[in-house]
Amino acid sequence: MSMAEVIGMKDVAAPLASGLEGVVVAETRLSEVDGERGKLTLAGHDVEELAGDGGATFEDVCGLLWGGTLPAAAEREAIRGAIAEGRARAFALLGRLGDALQAGDGMDALRAAVAHLGSDAPPAAIAGAVATFAAAWSRRRAGEAPVAPDPALRLSADYLRMVRGAAASEAEARELDTYLVTVSDHGMNASTFAARVVTSTGSDAISAVVAAIGALKGPLHGGAPGPVLDMLDAIGAATGEGGGTGGHAGGAERWIQAELGAGRRIMGMGHRIYRVRDPRAAVLERAIERLGRTSGGARGARLALARAVERAAEAALRARHPDRPLRANVEFYTAVLLDALGLPRALFSPTFAVGRVAGWCAHIDEQRRAGRLIRPSSRYIGGVPGAVGVRSAALTPQSS
Numbered sequence: 001m002s003m004a005e006v007i008g009m010k011d012v013a014a015p016l017a018s019g020l021e022g023v024v025v026a027e028t029r030l031s032e033v034d035g036e037r038g039k040l041t042l043a044g045h046d047v048e049e050l051a052g053d054g055g056a057t058f059e060d061v062c063g064l065l066w067g068g069t070l071p072a073a074a075e076r077e078a079i080r081g082a083i084a085e086g087r088a089r090a091f092a093l094l095g096r097l098g099d100a101l102q103a104g105d106g107m108d109a110l111r112a113a114v115a116h117l118g119s120d121a122p123p124a125a126i127a128g129a130v131a132t133f134a135a136a137w138s139r140r141r142a143g144e145a146p147v148a149p150d151p152a153l154r155l156s157a158d159y160l161r162m163v164r165g166a167a168a169s170e171a172e173a174r175e176l177d178t179y180l181v182t183v184s185d186h187g188m189n190a191s192t193f194a195a196r197v198v199t200s201t202g203s204d205a206i207s208a209v210v211a212a213i214g215a216l217k218g219p220l221h222g223g224a225p226g227p228v229l230d231m232l233d234a235i236g237a238a239t240g241e242g243g244g245t246g247g248h249a250g251g252a253e254r255w256i257q258a259e260l261g262a263g264r265r266i267m268g269m270g271h272r273i274y275r276v277r278d279p280r281a282a283v284l285e286r287a288i289e290r291l292g293r294t295s296g297g298a299r300g301a302r303l304a305l306a307r308a309v310e311r312a313a314e315a316a317l318r319a320r321h322p323d324r325p326l327r328a329n330v331e332f333y334t335a336v337l338l339d340a341l342g343l344p345r346a347l348f349s350p351t352f353a354v355g356r357v358a359g360w361c362a363h364i365d366e367q368r369r370a371g372r373l374i375r376p377s378s379r380y381i382g383g384v385p386g387a388v389g390v391r392s393a394a395l396t397p398q399s400s
Contacts, residue, residue, distance in 0.1 A: 033187035051181040065362035086128020087149035106350040107217035109137040119204035123361035134350035135162035185359030191215035199367040200374040225348040228268040228335035252312040268332030277327040284333035
């Protein structure tokens with residue numbers, strides 16, 4: 001008896017979408033990812049206009065994703081105040097988190113800390129708490145005391161202050177806002193889908209956010225910006241540009257060819273959806289350029305190296321995979337920008353969560369409104385009772 005006869009031709013013939021690629025699981029007003037044209041739309045706004053020239057703040061994008069429109073001045077101030085209150089309440093919880101912030105990995109710490117929030121926490125409280133917990137973990141990892149939040153500041157400025165222990169310039173706060181807005185939502189990505197699956201069961205928002213953090217931790221999702229910086233450091237050192245500053249196209253090409261020859265991936269290159277350059281990479285590249293104009297020095301040199309590495313990597317990957325476009329993704333320039341802002345690379349993935357939590361909370365609300373349990377099917381390919389060559393262990397006579 002063939003497998004088709006055992007389980008039925010209908011099941012065998014049903015299309016299998018490995019990784020759910022191409023499967024539409026929800027309708028959303030929150031974001032659209034156009035992989036062919038390299039466009040990201042956030043609730044009706046092009047990300048390059050919103051986060052770049054538009055100068056939107058994190059509070060602006062929260063208002064957009066949670067309310068459907070960019071907030072007016074009074075509403076923006078209300079959102080800023082609510083998120084600031086969330087930061088303060090989370091700071092008051094630090095002494096009651098047990099050993100959550102002692103974890104060696106920032107995403108492990110963030111996941112454990114967020115789990116201590118009340119299940120009925122509103123989006124602003126969750127967003128504020130994620131920033132406070134991430135900053136507090138980073139401070140403790142460096143052997144320093146956490147810094148209390150300042151409710152007078154917007155989240156970007158306060159986050160930099162809580163991490164570094166010193167006030168950020170307006171230029172620095174603006175470019176962190178650029179980053180947070182850029183990564184705030186991105187279609188049905190793995191962490192967002194995880195949040196929606198948990199929400200679809202009727203569970204609470206904190207459970208959904210904890211699941212999303214676990215998904216974002218993975219190196220195939222949000223865990224790659226740190227390794228991008230490691231790559232730039234290695235190329236800079238190999239080309240005689242100490243500490244990863246400056247750029248040398250020939251050295252970058254040799255290093256990349258050696259990595260590919262050894263069967264290793266080039267971090268920050270390629271994306272599951274985009275067939276052209278990730279539009280978020282362009283937004284962040286311009287943010288680094290603006291920072292370089294205000295401060296110059298190492299920031300400008302690191303950007304020059306990153307651009308040389310991007311060109312060399314793109315050329316090498318095109319030669320090896322002519323039918324498979326592999327261009328820079330968001331993580332490539334995330335690494336350079338967050339480093340330029342003085343954030344330690346161990347904090348890069350938690351900082352991604354600081355921005356993406358805005359989208360998670362919006363999707364949680366949207367999924368609740370849909371009210372439908374997410375329950376896909378699978379195709380069984382194991383043994384079938386009664387089939388030739390298959391016997392149940394429970395029915396096999398045992399010797400005494």
